Amino acid sequence: xxxxxxxxxxxxxxxxxxxxxxxxxxxxxxxxxxxxxxxxxxxxxxxxxxxxxxxxxxxxxxxxxxxxxxxxxxxxxxxxxxxxxxxxxxxxxxxxxxxxxxxxxxxxxxxxx
Amino acid sequence: xxxxxxxxxxxxxxxxxxxxxxxxxxxxxxxxxxxxxxxxxxxxxxxxxxxxxxxxxxxxxxxxxxxxxxxxxxxxxxxxxxxxxxxxxxxxxxxxxxxxxxxxxxxxxxxxxxxxxxxxxxxxxxxxxxxxxxxxxxxxxxxxxxxxxxxxxxxxxxxxxxxxxxxxxxxxxxxxxxxxxxxxxxxxxxxxxxxxxxxxxxxxxxxxxxxxxxxxxxxxxxxxxxxxxxxxxxxxxxxxxxxxxxxxxxxxxxxxxxxxxxxxxxxxxxxxxxxxxxxxxxxxxxxxxxxxxxxxxxx
Ligand SMILES: Nc1nc2c(ncn2[C@@H]2O[C@H](COP(=O)(O)OP(=O)(O)OP(=O)(O)O)[C@@H](O)[C@H]2O)c(=O)[nH]1
Ligand SMILES: [Mg+2]
Ligand SMILES: [Zn+2]
Numbered sequence: 091x092x093x094x095x096x097x098x099x100x101x102x103x104x105x106x107x108x109x110x111x112x113x114x115x116x117x118x119x120x121x122x123x124x125x126x127x128x129x130x131x132x133x134x135x136x137x138x139x140x141x142x143x144x145x146x147x148x149x150x151x152x153x154x155x156x157x158x159x160x161x162x163x164x165x166x167x168x169x170x171x172x173x174x175x176x177x178x179x180x181x182x183x184x185x186x187x188x189x190x191x192x193x194x195x196x197x198x199x200x201x202x203x
Numbered sequence: 204x205x206x207x208x209x210x211x212x213x214x215x216x217x218x219x220x221x222x223x224x225x226x227x228x229x230x231x232x233x234x235x236x237x238x239x240x241x242x243x244x245x246x247x248x249x250x251x252x253x254x255x256x257x258x259x260x261x262x263x264x265x266x267x268x269x270x271x272x273x274x275x276x277x278x279x280x281x282x283x284x285x286x287x288x289x290x291x292x293x294x295x296x297x298x299x300x301x302x303x304x305x306x307x308x309x310x311x312x313x314x315x316x317x318x319x320x321x322x323x324x325x326x327x328x329x330x331x332x333x334x335x336x337x338x339x340x341x342x343x344x345x346x347x348x349x350x351x352x353x354x355x356x357x358x359x360x361x362x363x364x365x366x367x368x369x370x371x372x373x374x375x376x377x378x379x380x381x382x383x384x385x386x387x388x389x390x391x392x393x394x395x396x397x398x399x400x401x402x403x404x405x406x407x408x409x410x411x412x413x414x415x416x417x418x419x420x421x422x423x424x425x426x427x428x429x430x431x432x433x434x435x436x437x438x439x440x441x442x443x444x445x446x447x448x449x450x451x452x453x454x455x456x457x458x459x460x461x462x463x464x465x466x467x468x469x470x471x472x473x474x475x476x477x478x479x480x481x482x483x484x485x486x487x488x489x490x491x492x493x494x495x496x497x498x499x500x501x502x
Contacts, residue, residue, distance in 0.1 A: 092366055092397035096283050103281045117274045121283075128400040128426045175425045176459045186461035189429075196282045201274040 096129060096195070097137035103197050104147050113202035116147035120199040124192035125159035126175055147200075155198070160191030205301055205334075205385075206377040287401055290369035294376065294404025298387065302494030304487045305387040307367075307405035309427055311420075312393030314413040315437040317345045318470035320388055323483075324352040326476060331487065332385030336375050338367040338392045345390060355380050366397040369404055383500045384491045386483065399426040406490065407431070413438040414445055418452035421459050428459040433466065435479065440469040 104116060119138075123131055131154050142148055161172035163179040169190060170179055178185050282288070298305045308316045317337075324333060335356040337345040346358035357375050359367060372389065381387060389405060391398040399408075410431035412420055415438060421428040428434070434456050436449065453465050466482065468475035494500040 092400055095364070095366075095368065095401075099283045099286065102286065103279065103283070107277065107279055111277060113275075113277070128396070175429050176422055176455075185458045194282055195284070197279045200277045200279055202277055203274045 092128075093130060093133040093137045094141070096134055097141040100138060100197060101141050101145055101147070104142075104145065104200065107200060108146050111202070113200075114146060115203050116150045116200050117203060118151045118153060118201035119147060119197065120153045120155060120201075121195065122155045122157050122198045123195045124157045125173060126189055126192045127195045129195055157192045157194070159189070159193075161187030162190045163187050204383060205297075205303065205381040205387075206379045284400065284402075287369045290373055291402035291404040294369055294372050295406075297376065298404060298406070299490070300494060300497070300499040301381075302384040302491040302500045303381060303387050304385075304483070304490040305389060305403075305405045306483075307389045307391055307398070307403050307408045308411060309391045309395070309398045309408055309431070310393060310411035310413075311395040311416060314393070314411040314416065315470050316390045316393070316411055317348050319411065319435065319437060319468065319479075320390060321348055321352055322470045322473065322476060323388075323480065324349065324354045326473075326480060327386075329353070331484075332382040334379045334381040334385065334387055336367075336372065336379065336387070336389045338371075338390060340364070340392060361392055365392055365394050366401050367391050367403055368401045372403045383494070384487070386487060395420065395424040395427050399430045406486065407433060409433045409435060411435045411437050412452070412456075414441055414447040414449075414452075418448050418455060421452065421456040425459045428456050428463065431460065431463060433464045433482065435475075436465060436467045438469060438471070439467045439474060440472040 100119070100121070104119070107113075108116075121134075123129060123134075135152055135154075138152060142150065159172040159174075160169050161177075161179070162168075163170050163182065163184060164186075165182050165184045166179060168181075170181055170187070172187055172189065172192070175189060176185070177187075179187055294305075308320070310316055320335060324335075327333060333354050335346070335349045335354060337349065337356055337358045338361060339345055339358070340361050340363070342360070343358045346356040349356035357379050359371050359375060361367065361371075367389065379387075389403060408427075408431040410427055410433070412434060414436065434453075436452065439449075442449070449467070456463055456465065464482070466475050466478050468479060470476075491500070
């Protein structure tokens with residue numbers, strides 16, 4: 091359940107931003123979650139509900155934007171869609187694509203007042 | 204020398220986790236379900252070959268329908284693991300400057316991480332300076348097994364935490380007596396999922412899979428196999444008693460990570476340990492050379 095650690099990181103990022111920008115309340119949190127990132131969005135949301143209680147972002151709406159997974163196929167010499175890390179190239183069937191997108195997760199924006 | 208370990212407590216407890224209410228309370232605290240609950244559990248009941256199963260985590264997280272809002276939108280663009288990654292980078296630079304090769308050993312519970320370490324340290328017999336950081340939720344058992352070989356070990360108890368993180372390692376390093384040019388083994392919490400996401404500043408992750416766990420683990424837990432540079436396929440002394448297809452297991456692992464190096468080992472019979480030691484010594488020599496060329500350690 092490393093989602094609890096990730097949720098704590100979200101809270102820290104929000105608190106840093108609140109200290110720097112001086113907002114009092116967060117109404118909406120926009121997260122970008124890579125399709126290949128090691129996180130369960132449902133579990134993360136559950137943890138955020140708990141971790142954000144009593145913070146400036148208590149009760150904020152959570153918006154998760156999925157960033158599609160991408161892999162580089164050496165055989166095709168191009169970037170292709172990758173939904174699971176171990177999937178073959180959808181064009182030529184080769185395995186062993188190099189992941190080149192959809193691995194990260196980040197807080198992309200906050201709607202504040 | 205990395206740290207002196209003098210007067211240092213031999214174990215450390217990770218900071219208490221953020222207080223966490225009972226599950227029922229947390230669930231009750233959620234907003235009422237409706238169009239506004241973006242990205243709630245998307246459990247698809249997918250009938251696979253006639254058998255229904257619940258599948259979380261496929262498909263894109265549902266994007267939120269933009270509502271009327273009067274708040275100000277602030278661009279933040281900060282990675283959830285950004286702080287951990289920055290601390291890991293600092294650990295990595297510090298270790299590299301001392302010519303220390305740090306390895307992060309990851310596996311499910313009981314694959315033989317500690318048994319392999321004990322055998323490895325016995326075989327090294329003091330030939331190379333070494334130290335061990337042991338991560339477990341509870342107990343000092345594994346650190347004690349290491350200390351019995353005469354090698355310094357620091358136990359980190361993560362409490363409820365399911366993985367080590369870069370901050371824990373940063374706090375452990377100054378307490379660990381380890382000469383420049385030495386080997387640092389970090390045994391992560393037994394868990395084939397969570398430790399994959401947390402860089403500690405190691406040079407390599409080494410994943411251990413034991414043959415009693417089944418061939419399919421690289422496909423079931425791909426993140427860990429993708430993050431590792433070396434796979435130790437352990438407990439191969441047990442192959443005669445099992446239905447375990449070694450080539451199939453290795454094939455699955457390579458499918459997830461084509462660059463993965465594989466060594467078959469047994470901590471019990473000692474098979475494969477010479478090959479593992481040779482791998483270690485090669486990497487350590489390169490690490491020492493790099494530090495000497497940087498002028499951070501004597502050649
Ligand atoms: N037959 C056989 N048994 C092994 C081997 N390696 C480890 N074991 C046994 O497997 C059990 C678990 O080994 P550990 O070394 O404690 O495993 P671990 O990965 O450190 O476990 P955790 O730290 O709890 O995650 C012990 O009973 C070991 O003796 C091996 O190569 N062959
Ligand atoms: Mg152990
Ligand atoms: Zn292709």
